[in-house]
Amino acid sequence: MRIIKDINFNWKYTDQFKEEFIGEDFDDSHFSEVNIPHSNIEVPFNNFPEEIYQFESCYRKSLWIDKWHDDEMVFIHFEGVMTYAKVYLNGQYLGEHKGGYTGFRIDLTPAARSEDYNLLAVYVDSRERSDIPPFGHVVDYMTFGGIYREVSLEYCHKVYIESSLIKGRNLLSETPLMEVDLHLKNSDGRSGVISCNGELVRENRCVLNFSREIALSGNENQLHRFNCSLENIELWDIENPALYHLNLTLTEKGKETGNYSYRCGFRDISYRPDGFFLNGRRIKIRGLNRHQTYPYAGNAMPKSAQYKDAEILKEELGVNAVRLSHYPQSRHFLDRCDELGLLVFDEIPGWQHIGDDDWKKISLKNVEEMIKTDGNHPSIFIWGVRINESQDDDEFYAKTNDLARSLDNSRPTGGVRCFPGSRLLEDVYTYNDFNHSGKNAGLIKRKKAAKSKVPYLITEHNGHMFPSKKFDNEKHRTDQAKRHLTVLDRMYGDSEISGAIGWSMFDYYTHQDFGSGDKICYHGVMDMFRIPKNASFAYASQQDENPVMYISSSMNIGENEGSLLGDVYIFTNCDSVKMYKGGNFVKEFYPRRDLYPHLPHPPVIIDDFLGDAIEKNETFSRRNAAVIKELMTKISREGYSLGLIDTIRMGLLFLKTGMNYKDAEDLYTKYFGGWGGAANSYTFEGFIDGECVKRVEKNQNALPRLVLSVDKTELREEETWDCTRCIVSLADSSGNIFHYGNDAFHIETTGPIEVIGPETIALVGGSVGFWLKTRGEGGQAQVKIHSGRFGTIEENLNIEVRGK
Incomplete structure (x- = not known):
């Protein structure tokens, strides 16, 4: 016999702990009713004390236990409790677990009453205890607290x-x-x-x-x-x-x-100095790092949210790999990676710090728990058995590698370091390369980092070198994307680099030592709600499955320094892009392989906003029209101060054409400045194999409207509660976001759903997200958005919640 029963509904919770809470006779009617996964506290979006979740708490549950026979046992299985747990049944202590990122099982048999209700009590310590990895020093991410992954009962033979x-x-x-x-x-x-x-x-x-x-x-x-x-x-x-x-x-x-x-699943993995090979085929790894946190809920999100993150990585961002930074993550996320074909770098908990001998014993236990729990996921292509960015410790890391290989010698081991010449005890030299400054080469050479000819993988790049918020100015957001493109181009062009995993998929919560002072690290190519920044399209445009064409500019001259529009980057996998201005064809542009020779899909750069318009619309000769266009284009990029040679060329042009300085100013305003004239509209068409596959409109007269989109409109409760993400955007009729919109609105729900986090929120960088969760009941549900500016937006989502 082996039976597994989910027990995630109808728990009691209090944000404090006393010894009397574990007793059967204790009256817990004043405790909150919660469902698992559960965060010990909902946190604000930002600007909160980092100690907010670091406290002791208690969970209780009246637990029915079925009959079992003399040669059978009953266990409880926790998939994740942050950070330390002690488990009691009917007042009897049965076991503990140190560490919040790996699951554990406790034998309930010694204290259980069969065919009866039993009182389960769980003490949870969510403080950052120095005796448990990753703690003991600073950590660049928040860990949150509670029983934040699913719980089940297991009946089995002895x-x-x-x-x-x-x-x-x-x-x-x-x-x-x-x-x-x-x-x-x-x-x-x-x-x-x-x-x-x-x-x-x-x-x-x-x-x-x-x-x-x-x-x-x-x-x-x-x-x-x-x-x-x-x-x-x-x-x-x-x-x-x-x-x-x-x-x-x-x-x-x-x-x-x-x-x-x-x-x-069955696949052949081979890591060699000349690259990574999957089933004998050499593959360049193009990936992003992922933390497991969500706004307000911390780590406590169910299957559908975990699935969605994997889908975003594979289907929206177009990457082929993800690193679980810096700890094992939800089985649901791994399940979806298996199904989608998304490679996974799985690693033990830790961040720079190595503790004492007892701390190391827990870390070794983490290696065992990680491999035994996650080992059947074919998506996992490497085990991370080194504390992220820690110093060399040959004795300790010899043990982590030996243990990993004894448990699973079908995968290589890696260990993420951030300094060159680190001692290599793993199979792959995995390195965080933050060399790129925006002006230099994207990555250093392998011989400079590894000091030898070994398998080599970049596990982080960019990130803290250039934080970017969704509400930063246009140039800054585009520069972040260009930095990621430069690194990817260097990776593709270097046969000694097997791949590069960027930092990071989305923004995340962090401690006061890091981030922007509001408890958020804005390192992601998406924001914390998984809403794209410009840099996300640097990745999305490198895949071939879906057409991508993202215009990095709003085409408003006033957004730029000196009101000079400059070059406009289009992140696309199209063969070419045609641009129209005011309905008139300007030019067809092609990917800039001269600047990005190794990328699968270099960006298209709009560096000509006139085409032959001056020649067609004015009375100048073709040659004079070409000179005028060249000089005015240079002014639009570099400003009004021309060099000596160009000043002489301008003077000769005046003599040949009879123009004066006022005529030149009027001509520039007509074709470049646009001040005081009719607003410009632009149309971009992307072509693949001669067929128009994408069309984008940019109209400076476009009016904003509030738009609500929902990831899925049917929620299903299975082993626990379900949820769906909603995104509210300030956009025009073509879907272009007004990035400086910050309107506030109120969320109203009816039916058996509720909002995770506050019900009144504001746009951040023109858009914001929130999640709706089920309440353990079936029925229909709706969500409405009430805006003081835009009125009530009634989205009858007809969300069907199917009770278990």
């Missing part, structure tokens, strides 16, 4: 599979194998023989059957490894993420004792 690791061997040969590591728990130390029957299933079709006999050694912990031949196996790949289920049944003396199902 001989059970604690974890299983499914690996592929010789996958590119004619004799591929499936290797299975079963980590068995023999709780009562019995001997004898049990049988393991298995089937490998792909899309409801069994592709392999097998049976194995396992001799029990009498030890509590036992590893059993076996191989099976694989035939006609479909390999997992970033373009074809083929997934299988391995179903295992344990029997003892003809009696079934447990059923297990593990989703897995």
Whole structure:
């Protein structure tokens, strides 16, 4: 028997702790009613004391426990409790766990009453304790608190599979194998023989059957490894993420004792000095780092939100890899990465600091928990077994690497460092390269960082070197994007660099030592609501799956220094872009491979706003029209002070054409300045293979309106509550955002949903997001936005909440 039951609804919670709270007779009617995942406190969006979530708290639940037999046990499984937990059942202490980023199981059997209600109490310490990684020194991210990942009950036999690791061997040969590591728990130390029957299933079709006999050694912990031949196996790949289920049944003396199902995939990973190879094919890794935090809720978000982040990375940002910085993250996020074909760099908790021997023991335990928990995700291509950006510690890191390889030798190990010449005990030299200043080369050479010819991966770049807010001026937002493009171009052009993972996917909460003083690091290519900044399109434009054409400018001259529009960057994967001004065709522009020779899709740069308009509309000769255009274009970029040679050319032009200085000013105003004239409108058309695939309008007379969009309109409660993201934008009819809009509005909900965070908020950089969550009831729901300026926007979302 093996039964798993989710127990995420109807918990009691208080933001304090006293010993009396663990007792069965304690009256907890004054506690709050909460559902899991749960944050110990909702935080403001910014500007709050970092100690706000660092306190002790208590969770209680009246827990029905089914009947179990003498040879069975009942466990509780916590997927994540930040930071330290002690578990009690019916007043009896049963166990503890140190660390908030890995799950743990507690045996409830000694204190449980079968076929009865039991009182579960959990003490949670969310303080930053120096004895637990990543703490002990400063940390560049907030950790928040509470039982923030799901909880379940598990009934199982006393001989059970604690974890299983499914690996592929010789996958590119004619004799591929499936290797299975079963980590068995023999709780009562019995001997004898049990049988393991298995089937490998792909899309409801069994592709392999097998049976194995396992001799029990009498030890509590036992590893059993076996191989099976694989035939006609479909390999997992970033373009074809083929997934299988391995179903295992344990029997003892003809009696079934447990059923297990593990989703897995088979792929060949090879990391060499000349790059990363997946199934024998060399792939450049283009990725972003991800923290697990959300506005207001901290870390506590369910499956659908985790899924959405993976979908944004793969489908919107077009990357092929993500680094889990700096800790293991939700199984739901990993599940979706498996399904989408998104490579994952998984690493142990930590940030620069290495603690004492006891601290290191917990870190080693983190290595084991990470690999045993996440090992069957084919998306994971490397284990991070070094504390992020820490100093060398050969003795400690020899242990983390040895442990990782003993548990899983099918993947390489890496260890993220930020200084050159670090001792390499891992398989891959993973390095944070913050060399780029906006003017120099994007990345340093491998030999300067690693000092040797080894597999090499950039794990962070940009980030704190150029923070960018969604409400910064246009040039600053575009410069952030250009910096990411420069690094990507250098990465693609250097065969010794296997890839680059940028910092970071979105803005995140941080401590006072970092960020912009408001407890936010604005390092992301998106804001904290996962709303794109310009830099996000530097990544999105490098993929081929979806047409992308993002105009980095509002085309308003007054946004720029000296009211000079200058070059306009278009981040696109189109073959060409045609520009029209006032409905008149100006010119067709092409990607600037001369500036970005190695990018899959260099940006298009609009550096000509006239085309042949002067020649067509004025009476000048073709040659004189060309000189006028050249000089005026130079003025539009560099200002009115021409150099000596250009001043002489301008004087000769006056003599040839009869123009005077006033005529030249009028001509410049007509074609470049636009002050006092009719507002300009621009149209951009993007072409792929001769077909127009994208069209963007930029009209300076466009009127703003408030727009509400919702990620999904049907919410489904399964193992816990569900949620959906809503985005409110100030945009014109063409979808262009008014980046300096900061209007406030009120959110009204009806039906069984509620807002995470405050119900009255304001736009930030022209847009803002919020999440709606279910309340454990079924029915219809609506959301309305009330704006003092724009009135009530009634969006009848018809959200259907399906109760469990």
